[in-house]
Amino acid sequence: MRNPTVLASGILGVNAALLKRVALSGAGAVTMKSIGPREKEGHKNPTVLEWEHGLINAVGLPSPGYNNLAQEFEELKAIDCPVIASIYGASVEEFAEVAEAVAPYSPSLIELNISCPNTKKEGQVFGLTRESAEEVVAAVKKVNGNIPVMPKLTPQAPNIAEVAKACAEAGADAICAINTVGPGMLIDVEARKPILANKFGGVSGPAIKPIALRCVYQIYEKVDVPVLGMGGITTGLDAIEMIMAGATAVGMGSAVYYRRINVFAQVCKEMEQWMKAHEVNNIRELIGAAHK
Amino acid sequence: MSGLPRTVEIMRVQKETVEHMSFYFEYYAGKPGQFLMVWIPGVDEKPISLSRISNTECGITIQCKGQWSKSACALSKGMKIGVRGPYGNGFDLKEYKKVVIVAGGCGAAPLRPLVEECLSKGIGMKMILGAKTSSQLLFKQELLKKLGNRLYITTDDGSEGRKGFVTDAIGELLGAEKPDCIFSCGPEVMMKAVLDQCEYFKINCQFSLERYMRCGFGVCGQCVMDDLMVCKDGPVFPGEVLRKSKEFGSIARLKSGREVSLREYAEWRQV
Numbered sequence: 339m340r341n342p343t344v345l346a347s348g349i350l351g352v353n354a355a356l357l358k359r360v361a362l363s364g365a366g367a368v369t370m371k372s373i374g375p376r377e378k379e380g381h382k383n384p385t386v387l388e389w390e391h392g393l394i395n396a397v398g399l400p401s402p403g404y405n406n407l408a409q410e411f412e413e414l415k416a417i418d419c420p421v422i423a424s425i426y427g428a429s430v431e432e433f434a435e436v437a438e439a440v441a442p443y444s445p446s447l448i449e450l451n452i453s454c455p456n457t458k459k460e461g462q463v464f465g466l467t468r469e470s471a472e473e474v475v476a477a478v479k480k481v482n483g484n485i486p487v488m489p490k491l492t493p494q495a496p497n498i499a500e501v502a503k504a505c506a507e508a509g510a511d512a513i514c515a516i517n518t519v520g521p522g523m524l525i526d527v528e529a530r531k532p533i534l535a536n537k538f539g540g541v542s543g544p545a546i547k548p549i550a551l552r553c554v555y556q557i558y559e560k561v562d563v564p565v566l567g568m569g570g571i572t573t574g575l576d577a578i579e580m581i582m583a584g585a586t587a588v589g590m591g592s593a594v595y596y597r598r599i600n601v602f603a604q605v606c607k608e609m610e611q612w613m614k615a616h617e618v619n620n621i622r623e624l625i626g627a628a629h630k
Numbered sequence: 631m632s633g634l635p636r637t638v639e640i641m642r643v644q645k646e647t648v649e650h651m652s653f654y655f656e657y658y659a660g661k662p663g664q665f666l667m668v669w670i671p672g673v674d675e676k677p678i679s680l681s682r683i684s685n686t687e688c689g690i691t692i693q694c695k696g697q698w699s700k701s702a703c704a705l706s707k708g709m710k711i712g713v714r715g716p717y718g719n720g721f722d723l724k725e726y727k728k729v730v731i732v733a734g735g736c737g738a739a740p741l742r743p744l745v746e747e748c749l750s751k752g753i754g755m756k757m758i759l760g761a762k763t764s765s766q767l768l769f770k771q772e773l774l775k776k777l778g779n780r781l782y783i784t785t786d787d788g789s790e791g792r793k794g795f796v797t798d799a800i801g802e803l804l805g806a807e808k809p810d811c812i813f814s815c816g817p818e819v820m821m822k823a824v825l826d827q828c829e830y831f832k833i834n835c836q837f838s839l840e841r842y843m844r845c846g847f848g849v850c851g852q853c854v855m856d857d858l859m860v861c862k863d864g865p866v867f868p869g870e871v872l873r874k875s876k877e878f879g880s881i882a883r884l885k886s887g888r889e890v891s892l893r894e895y896a897e898w899r900q901v
Contacts, residue, residue, distance in 0.1 A: 349849055352887050355857035371851065371887065379885040383675035384667070386845035387714075388633050397844060400852075402888035409889075526712060528637035529671040533712075595849045 339420060339587065341366040342609075342621060343577065343602045346568050346591035347424035347449060347490070348372065348397065350599075354413035357421065364603030366587065367420040370410075372451045373440060374401035374425070374460070375432045381456070382535040387524065392543020392570070393592045394522055396456040396536035399426055404439040411443035420446030424490070428459040430477045438481035448485050450474055453492035453517035455540045465492040465517075468504035475508040486511035488566065491557075493519050493549050499556040506561040514566040514589070516553045519546045543592040546570045551583045558584020558626050572596050574608020581621065582628040635669045635712030641687060643707055648765045649694050650736065651703050652681060653711075657688040660716030662743035663838050663866045666690065667846045669712035673701045677843045677861065679740035679815075680716060691739040691768070695900050717846045718865045721836055723747065726810040728754040730803060732796050732824055734816020735761055738768040740838050741815055749776065756809070758782045758799045760816070764790035797823045804831045811835060818892055822879030828869050835869035841882055842899075854883065 344367045345351065345360050351371040360368050380400030387394050404425075414421050423445035427433035437448055452474055454461030464470045471489060478487050487509065493516040495501045502513045518540025524533045532538075550569025557565055567585025571577050572593040580588045593601045609621065618624060638655035645651050660666075660680050668690060669675040676698050682689030694703035705711065721744050723729070729748060733741045738759060748755040757777055761767045763785055773781050782799045783791025792799055796816070808831065814824045815838040828835040841853035841860040848862025855877045858864065872878045882895035890898075 350851035350854075350859075352851035352854045352883070353889075356851055356854045356859070359857040377886045377888060383844060384635070384669055386847075386850050388847065393849070395845075395850075397850060400886045402886050406888050524634065526635060526637065526671065528710060529712060531671045533635060533669075535674065592849070595847060598848070 339366040341602075341606045342581070342587040343605055344422070344566060344568075344587050344589040345369055345602070346589040347422070347451065349591040349594055351424075354410045354417070357414065358417050360599055360602070361417045361419045363600045364606060365419065366602070367422060367446065368417065369422040369424050369449060369589070370414075372399055372401065372424040372426045372454070373404050373407060373436060374399060375403060375427055375436050377401065377403040377406065384533055384535060387533060388595065389524060391545035392541060393595060394524060394534065394539045394541050395518070396521070396534045396539030398536060399454055399457050399460055404436055414443075422447040422449050422488070424449040424451050426451040426454065426460045430473050433474045434477040434481050437478040437487075441481065441483040441485045445485060447512065448478065448482060448487050449514055450478060450487065450489040451517070453490050455492065455494065455518060455521040455538070456536060462492050462494060462517075465489070465501060466495050468501050471501045472504040472508035475505045475510050479509040488512040488514050490514035490517050491553070492517050493553050493569075498553045499560040502557040503560040506563050510563060512564045512566060513557055513561060514568070515557055516546075516550045516569045518542045519549055519569075542570070543595075544570050544572060547576060551579060554580060554585050555583040555628065558629065571605070572601070574605045574612055577605050577609055578612055578624060581624045582626070584626045584629065586625055633714060635667070635675075635714045637710050637712055640705055640707055640709050640711065643705070646691060646768055650691055650766075650768050651694060652689050652691040653702070653705060654682060654687045654689040655711075655713075656686070657713060659683050659685070659688065661720035662747055663720035663740050664716035664718045665740075665846075665865060666713045666715040667717065667843075668702070669714070670698070670701050670705070671712065674698045677717070677846055679838065679865075681739040681742050683743045683746070691736070693736045697901065715846065717861055719863070721813055721838070721866050723751070723753065724811070726753060728807075728809045730800070730809040730812045731755060731757040732800060732812060732814040732816070733757065733759050733768070734796055734820040735766065736768065737814070737816030737838070739815075741813060742769055744813055745773065745776070756780045756782065756803060758784065758796045758803070760784040760796035760799075760820075762786045795823070796820060797827055800824065800827050804833070808833060814838075817896075818879055825869055825872055829873065836866050837869070837872060838866045839864050839878070842885055852883070852887070
C-alpha cells in the first residue's frame with residue numbers, strides 16, 4: 339500500500355468507477371460494498387442519516403449478488419491500489435459460497451462482514467462469539483484460493499479480543515475492527531416514530547472513535563496479524579491515534595461525509611506533518627506505540 | 631443546512647394536472663435544481679426537487695405514480711411530513727444573458743424556480759414545455775401567464791401546441807437565435823436528445839438527473855452514475871460532463887445496486 343488509509347466497506351463502493359475515483363483521490367486501498375450470495379434490495383428509506391455526533395445507517399446490505407458483478411470485477415483491475423472485496427452471507431455455507439465465487443477475481447483481500455448490525459440473518463450474529471466467527475473464517479479459508487482473508491468485527495461482541503484471537507487461530511490473515519456500533523436509534527418527536535425505516539441502525543462517525551480505539555488496543559494485545567483499524571477516524575491525528583492503538587492501516591467511511599472524497603489525501607498529509615514535527619520517519623514505528 | 635428530517639406542516643395543496651400535485655410548506659430556501667429528502671413517516675423517503683422557492687414557502691411537485699408518490703398525493707393541508715436538505719448543487723446561471731429552458735413531463739418541477747430566478751434577474755428566457763398529452767402539461771397556465779409568447783408547447787399526441795417532442799421545437803428555436811445556455815429536465819432519453827442537439831449547435835447546457843438515492847449527501851454511493859454521485863456531484867450536470875458519461879441515457883441502478891437499462895429502471899420506478 340502506498341499509504342495506510344483505506345476506504346471502508348459500505349461507503350461509495352457500489353461500482354468500479356467510483357472506487358477508482360476514491361483511489362485516484364488518495365486512498366491507499368479501497369473496499370467494495372459488501373457482496374451477498376443473491377440480489378438483495380436492502381431496507382426502505384430513511385437508511386442513512388446525519389445526527390449531531392456522527393451518522394447512523396440501516397441500509398440493509400443491498401447487493402446485486404456476486405453473479406451480477408463480473409463486469410465490475412473486470413473494471414476493478416484498472417485500479418492502481420489494492421481492492422478489498424467485502425462479502426456477507428446468512429450462513430457459514432453462504433459465506434463460503436460467496437468467497438469461492440469472488441476469489442477467482444483476485445481481490446487483494448476478502449473482508450468477511452460478520453458484523454453488520456442491520457439485518458436479522460446476515461451479519462452481526464456471526465461476529466458476536468468466538469465460536470461462530472472462527473467457523474466462518476475456517477470455512478472461507480478452505481475456498482479462498484490464495485486470497486488473504488480478513489474478518490470485520492463488531493464492538494458488540496462481549497470480548498472482541500477473544501473473537502479476534504479465535505479468527506486468527508482459524509487462519510485469518512488480518513483483522514478489521516470495528517464495524518458500526520449498536521444498533522442505535524433516533525426518534526422523530528413530532529412524528530413520534532423511529533426515523534430509520536429499519537428502526538435501528540449502526541452508529542458511526544466521531545462519536546464512536548473511543549470505542550474503536552479501545553477495541554483495536556485490546557485486539558493488538560491478542561493477535562499477531564495486522565489490524566485494519568476504523569471507527570470515527572476523520573483527521574490525521576485520529577489516524578495516528580488508531581495506529582498507536584495497534585492498527586497497521588486505518589479505514590475511513592463516515593469521514594467522507596465530513597471532508598468529502600479527498601479526505602484520504604488530507605489525512606495522509608496531516609499524518610506526514612505530525613511525523614515530520616515529531617521526527618518519525620516511518621509510520622510503522624508508531625504501530626502499537628501506545629502499548630509500550 | 632442538512633441533518634435530520636425537520637417536521638413541516640403542509641400549508642396548501644394544489645392539483646396541477648390530472649397526475650401532478652404540489653405541496654407547500656414553510657422551509658428555508660434552497661437554490662433552483664436542489665432537492666429535499668421527503669419523508670412520509672411509516673411509508674418511505676424520496677429525493678424530490680424543489681418546485682417553489684420563496685421567502686415564505688417551499689414547494690414540491692409529485693407525479694402520482696408509484697407507491698410512495700401515491701401516499702404523498704393523499705396528503706392534505708395540515709398534515710405533517712419530514713424534510714431534510716436542500717441537497718445537491720442546483721442550476722448555475724453564471725453570467726448568462728439569454729437562456730432556453732426545456733422541460734419534459736415532471737421535469738418542469740425543478741425548472742419552475744429557475745424560471746422565477748431568470749424573470750427576477752431580467753435574464754432573457756424562452757421555455758419549451760412538453761408532455762405526452764395536453765392534460766399532463768405541468769404548470770401550463772402559470773407559465774403562460776408569466777411568459778406569454780415566450781412559452782412553446784409540444785405534445786407527443788398533438789393535443790395541444792406543436793405535435794412532437796421538445797427537441798423538434800428546439801431545432802426551430804435555435805435556428806433563429808442562439809442562447810448562452812439550455813437548461814433541461816425530463817425523461818433521460820429526452821435529455822440525451824437535447825444534449826445531442828446542444829452539441830450540434832455548440833451551445834452550453836445543464837441537465838437535472840435522477841437516480842435511486844439513499845443518503846442524499848454523497849456517502850452511500852447508491853446513486854452513482856459512472857464515477858459521479860448524482861446526489862452530491864449533481865443532480866445538475868453540465869453537458870460536457872454528460873458527454874463523457876458512459877451511463878447517461880442508457881444505464882441506471884436498481885435498489886440492489888444492479889445495473890439495468892434505463893427502460894427497465896423507469897419501469898421499476900413506476901411501481
